[in-house]
Amino acid sequence: xxxxxxxxxxxxxxxxxxxxxxxxxxxxxxxxxxxxxxxxxxxxxxxxxxxxxxxxxxxxxxxxxxxxxxxxxxxxxxxxxxxxxxxxxxxxxxxxxxxxxxxxxxxxxxxxxxxxxxxxxxxxxxxxxxxxxxxxxxxxxxxxxxxxxxxxxxxxxxxxxxxxxxxxxxxxxxxxxxxxxxxxxxxxxxxxxxxxxxxxxxxxxxxxxxxxxxxxxxxxxxxxxxxxxxxxxxxxxxxxxxxxxxxxxxxxxxxxxxxxxxxxxxxxxxxxxxxxxxxxxxxxxxxxxxxxxxxxxxxxxxxxxxxxxxxxxxxxxxxxxxxxxxxxxxxxxxxxxxxxxxxxxxxxxxxxxxxxxxxxxxxxxxxxxxxxxxxxxxxxxxxxxxxxxxxxxxxxxxxxxxxxxxxxxxxxxxxxxxxxxxxxxxxxxxxxxxxxxxxxxxxxxxxxxxxxxxxxxxxxxxxxxxxxxxxxxxxxxxxxxxxxxxxxxxxxxxxxxxxxxxxxxxxxxxxxxxxxxxxxxxxxxxxxxxxxxxxxxxxxxxxxxxxxxxxxxxxxxxxxxxxxxxxxxxxxxxxxxxx
Numbered sequence: 071x072x073x074x075x076x077x078x079x080x081x082x083x084x085x086x087x088x089x090x091x092x093x094x095x096x097x098x099x100x101x102x103x104x105x106x107x108x109x110x111x112x113x114x115x116x117x118x119x120x121x122x123x124x125x126x127x128x129x130x131x132x133x134x135x136x137x138x139x140x141x142x143x144x145x146x147x148x149x150x151x152x153x154x155x156x157x158x159x160x161x162x163x164x165x166x167x168x169x170x171x172x173x174x175x176x177x178x179x180x181x182x183x184x185x186x187x188x189x190x191x192x193x194x195x196x197x198x199x200x201x202x203x204x205x206x207x208x209x210x211x212x213x214x215x216x217x218x219x220x221x222x223x224x225x226x227x228x229x230x231x232x233x234x235x236x237x238x239x240x241x242x243x244x245x246x247x248x249x250x251x252x253x254x255x256x257x258x259x260x261x262x263x264x265x266x267x268x269x270x271x272x273x274x275x276x277x278x279x280x281x282x283x284x285x286x287x288x289x290x291x292x293x294x295x296x297x298x299x300x301x302x303x304x305x306x307x308x309x310x311x312x313x314x315x316x317x318x319x320x321x322x323x324x325x326x327x328x329x330x331x332x333x334x335x336x337x338x339x340x341x342x343x344x345x346x347x348x349x350x351x352x353x354x355x356x357x358x359x360x361x362x363x364x365x366x367x368x369x370x371x372x373x374x375x376x377x378x379x380x381x382x383x384x385x386x387x388x389x390x391x392x393x394x395x396x397x398x399x400x401x402x403x404x405x406x407x408x409x410x411x412x413x414x415x416x417x418x419x420x421x422x423x424x425x426x427x428x429x430x431x432x433x434x435x436x437x438x439x440x441x442x443x444x445x446x447x448x449x450x451x452x453x454x455x456x457x458x459x460x461x462x463x464x465x466x467x468x469x470x471x472x473x474x475x476x477x478x479x480x481x482x483x484x485x486x487x488x489x490x491x492x493x494x495x496x497x498x499x500x501x502x503x504x505x506x507x508x509x510x511x512x513x514x515x516x517x518x519x520x521x522x523x524x525x526x527x528x529x530x531x532x533x534x535x536x537x538x539x540x541x542x543x544x545x546x547x548x549x550x551x552x553x554x555x556x557x558x559x560x561x562x563x564x565x566x567x568x569x570x571x572x573x574x575x576x577x578x579x580x581x582x583x584x585x586x587x588x589x590x591x592x593x594x595x596x597x598x599x600x601x602x603x604x605x606x607x608x609x610x611x612x613x614x615x616x617x618x619x620x621x622x623x624x625x626x627x628x629x630x631x632x633x634x635x636x637x638x639x640x641x642x643x644x645x646x647x648x649x
Contacts, residue, residue, distance in 0.1 A: 071096070071280065072147025073613065074600040074620035075327035076264035077188075080271075081624030083278040091279045091316055092269070093306055096120065096144035098282040101265040106150045108409060109214075109254075109261055110393055110401075110417045115151050120144050124331060126489075126504045133559050137508060139368075140566060141331060145282065146265030148329065149613050152566055153420040154254040154261055156211045158185060158615060159608030160440050161242040170605040172576035173586035175622075178242060184618035184625075185240075193253050195237050202241045208267035209617060210257035214423045215414040217251075218389050218449035220476050220537050221424040225249055227531035228426060236426065239610070246609065247441050249426030255613065259413030264617065283309030286332075287498045289324055289340040289596065290315075291356050299356050301595035307498075323595045323627070327620070330568040330602040331491065334363040335502045337572070337583075338493050342593060351493045357592040361581035363502075365573045366489035367607040369444070369565035370508045372518050372558050374525045375452040375477040375543040383536035388474040390450035392416040396471055422446035422479060427609070430520035440609055443521040444483040445528075446565075451475025455543040457563035476537060478529060480521040481565045483609040486511035491571050508562050518562070519554040567612045572602040587626050599623035 071094025083090040100120050105111035117123050122141040128134050142151030161178035168177035186204030191197055192212040199205040228249035229235065236248025255262045272278060286306045291299035301324045304316045318324065326333040337343055341356030343363060348355050378384035386392070393416050395402050401417065408415030427441035434442045451473050489507035494500040509515050522544065529538065540546075544557040572590075575582025584590055588597040601616045608615055 071145045072327050072329050073149040073264045073616050076269040077620035078624050080268040083275050089277045093284050093286050094145050094282045095285050100144035101146045101150050107260045108417050109420050131509045139564050146263040149263035155611040156253045156255050157610030158240050159610035160246045163608035166606050171574045171586045184621040188617050210262045211253050212256050214419050215259050216419050220449035223533040224447045226533035227528050230531040231528045246427045252423045259418035298594045326598045327600045330571045333598050333602045334491050334571040337362050352496045361583045363491040363571050365570040366491050367570040368507050369481045369567045370562045371479050371481045371565040373452050373455050373477050373543050376475050376538050376541050377451050378474040378537050379539045384474045388450045390472040421448045430517050442517045444481040446479040448477040452477045455561040478525045480525050482514045482517045486513045515555050518558045519551050522554050569601045569604040569607050572598040573605050574603040
């Protein structure tokens, strides 16, 4: 029932001869709550019961630290728990996918229609149908109906520092580098996510069942005698703790859309993965597929943050100062009224909807035609340098007034580090172990170090002087590359874009888990249709890419769909096509 699952369930259940069962671990109505609808409500979703609340294993590369990872635990998945930025990445990101998997249907030209079909672009500068944008799709894309004066000053500072403007980061006819406002998945100031746009409108279909509060445990397979093992059922535990068995129709398929954490975990719990690891965890091996759980990627991020002490022009101007009622943990009632009545004001901003992309050094420009750094500007001073890892308790839960200031988040947009995910045990309730995700490759460290240096140059410009006082993070004492590298390792956090753990690849790729039709290697009746199939992390946010993958997956399935292959109304049970 994650982001991709909502898309696939909508598309496949449009055929009355196809029976669809969606399995979701989260609560039935969580995606409809005000915390999801109000963009700034994301801060209260962190580490709540709507968050899987994962962490990486302690890492030597991070000086023994763990990294907190937010993943949405509700219908719609992480489309309900992200910052809503609609950045697809660059065209070459998808051309690279096509080369890796050996299938040109995954290149930029062929993927663009899958972005456009789901998009309803309402941006004032880029609205309506056009070469790069879609109109009338389920996912509304717009400008944030609020601009903090510090954010406007930041864009001016970028130009003062010699950077170019970019009014549309999703226009593939021009370079990605430049600075501007990021478009967001919103409509009239409210979050737009996959459950409300793709799944809820079709819940009345008689051939679509949605089970919530259910934890997928494993897939069952037929005997492999004479061919590949075929998936025959999904075992799950329902909301009452009772184990259930959903039987697939004859030649039916299980479509995994649990995301980059859940999909490889379910495959391994089902006996599909690295053979020795499965044996160590007491899982009976169905098929040795060594790439399951490998290739784990995310965007590592660090912060440069200034306070505004002694700056009269900054008093009360920070986004954080406008969101909360002074001396309280409650939302500012004036801001809430603006949001409720007109869909405008500070509650509509995820806080990081201004920014840009750069090459962090001449070496980075020579190494790739694509920028290695993304910046996201926040018109708020950070309390600690570890991003969203501690924001729930240090901002949301504190009554004290939040000091004014601003922050520039520096993100390694196309990281080289590759981690892995492994089972903690053979119990599906135990969170998997994620290792080696961040800064294992020194090129990522150097990109962030250079990115911090350039961030300081931009933030030192005249337009920000009315708001700029002291640098708190990394702090004026961190000057050398060694100082800044140490800061990165001590504070790096997730920019919330986990992908890659069920890699799509060509036939000769030993680490590939699925082929270009998203079929899991070595077994029949199982596909993965979510962000985990991305062979390489795009230089943007991944929600739009995940939806595009799901739209393409539905086309792939529909092209070979027959009543017998996906189940008929007389089948004993629906095929669990999304988990």
